[in-house]
Amino acid sequence: MQDFVYQSAPMRVVFGTGTLHQLPDELSRLGVTRALVLATPRQKDLVAGIREMIGEHFAGVFTGAVMHTPVEVTERAMETVREVRADCLVAIGGGSTTGLGKAIALRTDLPQIVLPTSYAGSEMTPVVGQTSGGIKTTQSSPKILPEVVIYDVDLTMTMPPKLSATSGINAIAHAVEALYARDRNPVISLMAQEAIRTLTHALPKICAQPNDKTARTDALYGAWLSGICLGAVGMALHHKLCHTLGGSFNLPHAETHTVILPHALAYNAPAAPDAMTRIAAALGVSDAALGLHDLARKLAAPASLREIGMPESGIDQAADLAVKNPYWNPRPIEREAIRELIARAWRGDAPENAIG
Numbered sequence: 001m002q003d004f005v006y007q008s009a010p011m012r013v014v015f016g017t018g019t020l021h022q023l024p025d026e027l028s029r030l031g032v033t034r035a036l037v038l039a040t041p042r043q044k045d046l047v048a049g050i051r052e053m054i055g056e057h058f059a060g061v062f063t064g065a066v067m068h069t070p071v072e073v074t075e076r077a078m079e080t081v082r083e084v085r086a087d088c089l090v091a092i093g094g095g096s097t098t099g100l101g102k103a104i105a106l107r108t109d110l111p112q113i114v115l116p117t118s119y120a121g122s123e124m125t126p127v128v129g130q131t132s133g134g135i136k137t138t139q140s141s142p143k144i145l146p147e148v149v150i151y152d153v154d155l156t157m158t159m160p161p162k163l164s165a166t167s168g169i170n171a172i173a174h175a176v177e178a179l180y181a182r183d184r185n186p187v188i189s190l191m192a193q194e195a196i197r198t199l200t201h202a203l204p205k206i207c208a209q210p211n212d213k214t215a216r217t218d219a220l221y222g223a224w225l226s227g228i229c230l231g232a233v234g235m236a237l238h239h240k241l242c243h244t245l246g247g248s249f250n251l252p253h254a255e256t257h258t259v260i261l262p263h264a265l266a267y268n269a270p271a272a273p274d275a276m277t278r279i280a281a282a283l284g285v286s287d288a289a290l291g292l293h294d295l296a297r298k299l300a301a302p303a304s305l306r307e308i309g310m311p312e313s314g315i316d317q318a319a320d321l322a323v324k325n326p327y328w329n330p331r332p333i334e335r336e337a338i339r340e341l342i343a344r345a346w347r348g349d350a351p352e353n354a355i356g
């Protein structure tokens with residue numbers, strides 16, 4: 001075992017079914033009285049229930065959250081923060097809503113309560129990615145880490161099978177890269193393996209039967225563990241590629257992760273054999289990259305960047321961006337090999353080491 005440093009995040013987590021109803025108590029614990037509720041346009045109906053539940057502590061609402069946290073949207077939301085004199089943020093939704101709350105917290109240090117409805121895991125990290133002029137950059141600060149996260153399985157029941165599949169694989173990606181992180185540690189590695197194992201079992205059940213509450217509970221538990229991994233140790237090539245592609249071509253986040261993950265693993269496999277063994281064991285297969293490719297096919301998830309909206313002409317640009325300021329990665333970043341990885345992902349080929 002390599003030497004390690006372990007630090008856990010200073011936050012409170014409430015997990016269960018029907019836990020949304022603990023929101024008023026959590027607001028009281030924080031000593032706040034003017035909540036600004038954040039959501040996406042698609043999930044604005046959730047706000048009415050919250051308004052009723054928190055009564056006089058409801059200060060206002062902003063339902064304009066969108067993917068990749070564009071700074072123009074954050075600036076519009078900041079006007080609402082000022083208008084309603086919010087003293088806290090309640091973000092209910094997937095990673096896009098959480099991202100907006102984090103971007104506001106970065107600017108104001110307002111406390112945040114997050115109610116995740118997808119498996120993205122952003123609620124567990126002190127990181128926000130913001131997009132300006134078509135470039136997405138990430139930033140970390142203690143101000144960004146939410147104070148309270150309320151996981152309510154009921155909020156995930158409405159996730160359609162396609163989003164459940166891709167969001168679940170987005171979560172698996174955090175756990176996968178934690179296993180070969182330069183700053184990995186044994187506790188996070190245990191969580192990562194458990195996250196991969198739990199999600200791998202739960203996702204096929206959810207896609208077959210979206211109202212399977214036990215599978216939904218397991219998946220949310222796996223997503224929480226994955227989010228802890230994402231917040232605790234450094235991510236590598238896979239996350240760098242996904243945020244570059246997502247920000248530059250406005251690609252859907254979870255789908256991008258789903259398409260890229262088997263290819264990023266195939267790239268890193270020769271340099272991280274121990275991690276690959278652990279990932280394969282957690283997936284219940286003999287080859288990690290192929291196992292993830294097969295899981296995505298079983299879940300009928302998108303297989304190519306082409307089908308999720310990336311133009312073929314973007315392959316070279318993406319390769320250039322990916323090698324610029326790269327994250328630490330177990331295998332050195334080689335531009336031509338990265339270009340080939342992106343081209344394979346664009347076409348929807350199997351990962352490289354799966355051929356033959």
Ligand SMILES: NC(=O)c1ccc[n+]([C@@H]2O[C@H](COP(=O)([O-])OP(=O)(O)OC[C@H]3O[C@@H](n4cnc5c(N)ncnc54)[C@H](O)[C@@H]3O)[C@@H](O)[C@H]2O)c1
Pocket residue numbers: 040041042043066067068069093094095096097099117118119120121122123125127128129155156157158159160163167170230253254
């Ligand atoms: N900073 C971090 O640590 C971190 C980590 C992961 C993701 N992210 C960011 O999060 C964003 C992606 O998050 P996402 O994949 O959750 O997408 P999202 O939040 O945009 O959700 C996708 C769509 O599904 C809807 N949705 C979410 N949950 C639903 C539910 N239970 N039922 C019905 N519809 C639902 C949303 O309203 C939205 O329209 C990206 O911007 C990404 O960069 C950040």
Ligand SMILES: O=C(O)CCC(=O)CC(=O)O
Pocket residue numbers: 068099120122127128129130138170239242243
């Ligand atoms: O907040 C972001 O957009 C950057 C971190 C991130 O997206 C993690 C991920 O790729 O899932």
